Amino acid sequence: MKTIVITGSSTGIGKATAKLFAEKGWQVAATMRTPANETELTTLDNVKVYPLDVTDIASITSARDQILADFGTVDVVLNNAGYGLMGAFELADTAQIKRQFDVNLFGLMDVTRAFLPHFRANKAGMFLNVSSIGGRITFPLISLYHSTKWAVEGFSESLAYELGELGIQVKIIEPGGVATDFGGRSMDMANNEATTDYNESIGKFMAAMTERASSGLGQSTAAQIAEGIYAATTDGKPQLRYLLGDDAVQMYAMRKEYGDDAFMVGMKQRMLS
Template sequence: MKKTIVITGASTGIGRATALYFAENDWQVAATMRSPDKETELQKIENINVYQLDVTNQTSIDKAYESISSDFEKIDALLNNAGYALYGPFEISTPEQIRKEFDVNVFGLMDVTRTFLPKFREQKEGLIMNISSMGGKITFPLISTYHSTKFAVEGFTEVLAYELEGLGIKAKLIEPGNIATDFGGRSMKFAASDVVTDYNPYVENMMAMMQAAGPDMYSQPEVVAEVIFKAATDGTDQIRYIAGEDAKQLISMRQENGDEAYVKHMKSQYAIKDNG
């Protein structure tokens, strides 16, 4: 019998690439997204079923779970992929913006996990994979709340691995670096202010550095899909899987040199240049 994976946020980027990769490798895929009516390509693939699921709406999660459980006798893996980044100085990020980011990246992930756990307990086996980020281990300026959500996902998943081991259920983390998806477009929101302008030189400096880096700094989403497939099939108790050369280098740099050296390096790279 073919194995089945459930994927949230499967309409674009990592989620979409992963749905296609698992389907190509003979898995059944339950690809979930907020607006399945806009999806055309995945609907045409024989072993991919598309479902409506909004991770911020428990009713939507429950309906998707009921439909998927009805269509598939067994669910082998859940990939919590849905997420986005709020970009900008913390001070000008509104409480509503911050809460929404946590609702998607943390609480939505937890709600989906809680909904599928009884199925895994009943089966006495299952795998939960949560998309974190190298941003769950290291930090960059101007995405403080995004880093906060990913640090939360790291801690949550590591504790899940403890709690679920005796039940035959595994929990794993995927830590991508910069990926060539629409993350900088549809999946990235910006906090801005016409009143507080003190941060503008810092933001402009950061944006200029990002644009100067160009496309070579990004890995393709298929790179992450391959790592996710390895995590799902290697049969090990490994918890963390890094995806992308930049993530490997930066996480390694912090581990080898220590926190203070990493922060000092980041300050030197991203400090506002004095034009005085």
């Protein structure tokens, strides 16, 4: 039986992936910040729940130690925990920016580093790093979230070389829009009422996002993304990137077809006019 460790498995993509892997006969170490709130995963036979906050090194190492004690071997680590900080860059305060990088980038690095000695000893293992279509293209007014995901992309791509030499694989998961808590409870907003110069852009952006959401465009389910993650884990291919969701595939195809500048003109027309 293979074992997967998942970060951020309390909701959304992480939880759906934990359920799917368990269904497929994997052992699942479902990690989350507050396991006391978990009522579903705790009822599944081959799932164990562990406390892990990706911004707290002590919680990462103690979860890692307990998981290895319980399962012996870990085959796959899914670095999934993350959230979005939205709004104009200038309106975000330093603490918000740091927190965004602490969770989406440095947390992912710390979890990766915690499992590396185990993977090196086994000369095997796979890291699946959840980026986003927002790690390949950008929308207006999301510069801070995008910068974490572009960093995850560069980090993961370069890491794939050095770990590949040791028998360890790195793959990048790039979902498009997914109906989860991402756009609600999990979202942070940069806001400063004293600065009004961005209000017009923000208003247009919000209207475009609302229209996008009501058109149903860009809304995979978490279960669909979990299927894509399962396929990426088990396809046996030396493939680095997995765009998941029709919207992600379509947007990236447009970026390639039109090139950076024309793509940005189109994005501006859609989101800021």
